[in-house]
Amino acid sequence: MKFLMYILGIIFSIIVIMSMFFPFIDTYAKMEKLPDPYYFLVLGMDTTDVNEKVSRTDSILLVGVSEKKEKILVLPIPRDLLVTIDNSTIRINAVYVKYGIKKLQEIIQKMFSVKISDYLIFDYGLFKEIGNIYAPVKIYVPKDMYYEDYHQNLHINFKQGYNYLNGEELLYYARFRHDALGDLGRIKRQKDVLFALMNAARSSGLSKILYSINKVLDRTVNSFDFEKLFSLFIVSKKSNINFLSLPIEVVGDYVKLDNSQIKYMNKYLTYFEKPSDNKKVWITLINNMKNFNLSFYTVMRNKWKNSNGYLIEIVDKLPDINGIQHNKSYLIIKNKKYEERILKEIKNRYGNIAFEIIDAKQKPDLYFSIIKFLSDNFYNTLNSDIIILVGKNS
Template sequence: MKLPRSIFYFILLLILALIIFIFIKVTNYYMNAPTITSKEIKNEDILTFLIVGIDDSSSIQRTDSIFVVMYSPKTGKIFLYNIPRDLRVRFQYQGQLIYDKINHVYFKRDIFALRGLIETLLGIKINNYCIVTYEAVSKIVDLVGGIQVYVDKEMKYTDNAQNLRINISKGLQTLDGEKALEYIRYRSDEEGDIGRIKRQINFILKILEQKDKLLKMKKIPKTIRIIYSKVKTDLTLLDFQYLSTQISNISTDKFYYDVLPTKPLKIDNISYLVPLNVYGESYAQFLIKKIKSFLLEEKIDYDKTITVEILNASPQKGLAKIIRDKLIQYGINVIYYGNSNYSSKVTRIIDRIGNIEKAQQIAAILRTKNIETSLNPSLAVDVTIIVGEDYNISVLDY
């Protein structure tokens, strides 16, 4: 007796589902890693991931990009924290403690040493890691049919040693995988690494905008193939299944980003960056606590925050709003922002209540140093920010 076609397809679907279920369970077991949906992780308020990008075409695989991604399933907010690759760190290498740039840790040690350093630096626990190759980035871009970006300047650069050739024209461009790599690697302009970080963030946003294409049923097998062949990770298939569901609900208006606050340092003619400290304590860890609070709160309790006003005394239009958008990511209560009645050549952070520490915290976020005290409780703010002509907006716009 011949089975009806509908029943045949139903049985086939059940068999296929069973095979996939067994494959996922076996894979997760042998990878010996708890899934994000497991009991020990499921109750965590914030999931934290280490994402590093490496150049797989080079024999020396330095981490070209280092990001800590913090995600709150409760609020749907996601925060991308860039760790500058020139950050000076200390770690064990060949039986002794050495100082070197953080982008050398993966090459000289491994991903676990890098993760441990960043956990100590930020005072956090990182759940999982992903090591993304340039080839993976290129293939993902091609999978979504390219990304459209506005290139604000002509990009031309050649480095035969790295087998790197960049040639992108100014204007609105649709970049395929190869051109997208050129876009995110370019740093041969006056902005240097800051400009590159800005482009990398913009690239991530463009991919996020096209997440639906990656998560379409017919493209899921290709996406998984890319992930498991071109990405090294301790995430399991169940983790990716869970994350794909979460990513489908993430909107770009809940996507925030910043870079680790640092200051320059030169030793033996080598340029480094070192973390900022306030009163001898790590400012990076202080900001992480603020970020965690911001990620978890549906609404900010402004009674517990620093209250500021922002006055734009520079000729740059819209600067007060840009600074305001950055400050609210740290839970800062901006009660007013707008243009000043007078111009100022210098940016000033003014303590209005006799609590200089609050002014120092604002100055560290904005990467500026001019702090002063001028008491005026009648303004009903803790700090006044006077944005002067000297303020470089590029320190925020990445």
Template structure:
């Protein structure tokens, strides 16, 4: 039960780093450069050393390409560089349409991890950090991941509180006892500003007839509000505070200059520009261990949709799924490079 309670927090951490990427750009983003170094950690094989200085002037340059893929990893320990990834979320950002697509992959997904056979996806980070986690997801869906963001759940309340709260349209009156904080919660229906604790309470609530489906709907609502409200954030002093809050809780390999370019490109982001991609999985027992299983057809479907987004193909594009292996969807020969199962 304790682990399950802890797990529910990570959906929120999955969006905080992405929201921060959009916040630190702004017109005065160079002031946050030194704070950003606290969270920067390149990947061993693909990381690019951050040697290019950020000049004390607004960054007006454009991104190097139109579509970027981020892997966001929520770690289940106090040390962001150790532990398992309880949250595994792909974010596909299209700079031309200024839309972001989110795909959550269950932590218990049974997946081949290089050097360890088939295990739960969450174990990849524990075995080999961000390097192995990225390789595992790349191989599973046959897509390239440009950057990773790893984070733990510490500081969620501080993040929202430092923003000055989060404006949320509470969908109904809520009057309940929070099982995690053991506090009574009352929220009135309608648009209002919630503090960090209230935001968590609202997102965790599942005491109505909708159960988990209602909770997921509210979580998606909070995700959209975080992204759209943070992108408008221009208080440089508080942005530095946000970076400091996240300094001990986040690691990523996104260079500062790319962050600033990204923030400038997505400065007009709205809630309608953030969409989620469905992924079907079923629970099963193998050797006495519970796993989430994704069928080959479902994996092919999701891989094809990711490919379409990355290649910027129109919807309903017919893809040669039968003539290509899952690892060759994006790049022929990728299966050999990533380690075909």
């Protein structure tokens, strides 16, 4: 009798466990296989209601996924990028509202020679709802942020360094406007929040994932179904996420593609490997200035105008690293074959300004602290040949 009760107990336990996991098993069974490679667009609208009428797209991301290569490529497209439609030239951030998602897809497909299968359009109210699912969410705040608006019951007080935010605080952080960078800084913070949520989801439990997928489907304008989003999550769990920088040229208050490098970017997006035939030097410029009241992005783009032979990545975050003095300039030469070339280039652009060279062999702790700073802020340090921390003396 005891043996029979023991067997029945085991059977009952198995039934209970199976009933708990059946929704997950059923989802796996129905999971839609993604094409390889697979591309989709993510659009952010500057509103807290995705159905609200707005005049511009605040952020545009082209995302490429390759399960075989176990890679996800994320390419932010500058909202001030000029495109031509019907013999008219407009900024790309106006295309969606004026012409619709299909036209925007066509333009980006043609630009990068890829097929875009889906799109997801979100408003920033989604940050609050998804943020509460994964709270607390880890965010690096580059500078102290303080703002009070009693009329809107808005109270922001974030300290420099890593902060752990709930959904409402994430929304406040993403929409904060009151710094010297204005819209540029706000767009960068929205990108940071998006990537922090992505990172939190990848390390979360399955029940939260299923719940957040349903929330995304309900709160966005999109072409996805549940199975496809779930498939995308499964692929992302085992994939490395690389953030690319679009080769552009600054012309006044807008930007245009660097056509000499577009083939390089197309190959990268197609094969998910950094093309070996690229001969341009990749330079990462990091803001190391306290109380810099101008747009670091704009100043650096102007400083490196006519930079043929270089790909420029700009990191507008102030590092807080032991051994690094703020307002001082530093230089890291990761790819030694470019050392002579880059030293000449820096002398041409900066004159006799002193740059302290950080050598990985002589100062490994300092070197890897800077690499960690970039990685923590979702920059792909494998791309960089040269890293420059720009201080006030330069």
